[in-house]
Amino acid sequence: MRKPSPGELWTLNFEMTMGVMAEVEPEVRELGLEMKEFFLLGKLDDHPYPADLARALITPKPTITFMVKRLEAAGFVKRQTEADDLRRFRLTLTPSGRKTMEATRAILDEAFGRRLARLSAGERAELLRILVLLAEKHADPC
Amino acid sequence: MRKPSPGELWTLNFEMTMGVMAEVEPEVRELGLEMKEFFLLGKLDDHPYPADLARALITPKPTITFMVKRLEAAGFVKRQTEADDLRRFRLTLTPSGRKTMEATRAILDEAFGRRLARLSAGERAELLRILVLLAEKHADPC
DNA sequence: TCTGAACAGTTCAAGATTAAACTAGTCTCG
C-alpha cells in the first residue's frame, strides 16, 4: 500500500473494525442483543444514568430512552429512582444482563482474537500502546 | 491500562474511531454530505454498481437505493444504464461529487492527523503495517 | 430454444432513529 493519508488510514481502520462487527453480529443477535445494546451495557458500570450514557456513547437522548426501554423489557437492565435527585434513574445490569454482555464480549474476543493472531506478541503490545495514545481525549486548547 | 482482552482492544479502537467521526461530522454535513454517503462515494471508483456497493459497504440493498437517489439528486453521482447488462446501472462521480468527497477526506485528514501527531514517525509506520495485516480478508477455511 | 435458478435493483411496510418540544426536578444568586 502506497503511503496513505491520515483519512485513508482512518478509513482502513474503520472498515476493519466494521468487518469484525459484521462478522460477530449474527451470533450476538442470537443472544438477544444488538451490538449497540452491547455497547450500552458495557458502559453501564461507569455511566449509570441515561444522560450520562448518551454522552459516553455519542448518541441522542431519545435513542437511549428507547434502548433502555427494550433492555429493561428484555430483563438485562434494572431501573431504580434515585432518592437524592428525582429527575434521574440509576440503571444497573441484572445478572442476566451481565451474563449476556460477557457472552457477547467472548464472541468478540474470539473474532478479533483471530485477527490479532496474525500479529506477533510484540506487534500486539505495540498496537495496544498506540491505540491508547490515539484514544486519549485531549482538552481542546481554547 | 491492564492488559485488555481482544474484545476490549477492539472496543477501544472502535470508540476512538467513532470519536473522530463524531468530531468531523458537523463540518462534513456543511458540505451537504453524510458520513455514510462519503463512504459510498469513496467506494464508487472500485465498485460502480449498487449491488457491488452493498457488498463492499456491508449495507442492505434498499439502503443503497435510497442513498444513491439522494446523491443523484444532490448532483454528486451520475447513473447510466449499462448496455451489455440491462439490470445494472453504472454509477460515476460527478466533478462536484469528487470535489466534495475530496473536501471531506481533507477534513478527515486534518482530524485524524491531529491524533496521529501524538505518535512518532516510526509508530505511524508500524500502525499502518499492523492495520494492513488486520484488515486483510482471509479465506474462511471450510 | 426453453426452463429454472440466480442476480440487479426497486417497492413497500414495519421498525428504528432522532430533532424539537415538552415536563419536571435542581441549582444559583439576589
Place this chain on the structure above:
DNA sequence: CGAGACTAGTTTAATCTTGAACTGTTCAGA
C-alpha cells in the same frame, strides 16, 4: 424564599433504515 437558568428524561412526529417480496434481466443446462 423565589425567579430564572439549567439538567434529566420523555413524547411526538418526521425521517431514515431495512427485511421481505417483487419486477425484470441474464445465464446455464437440457
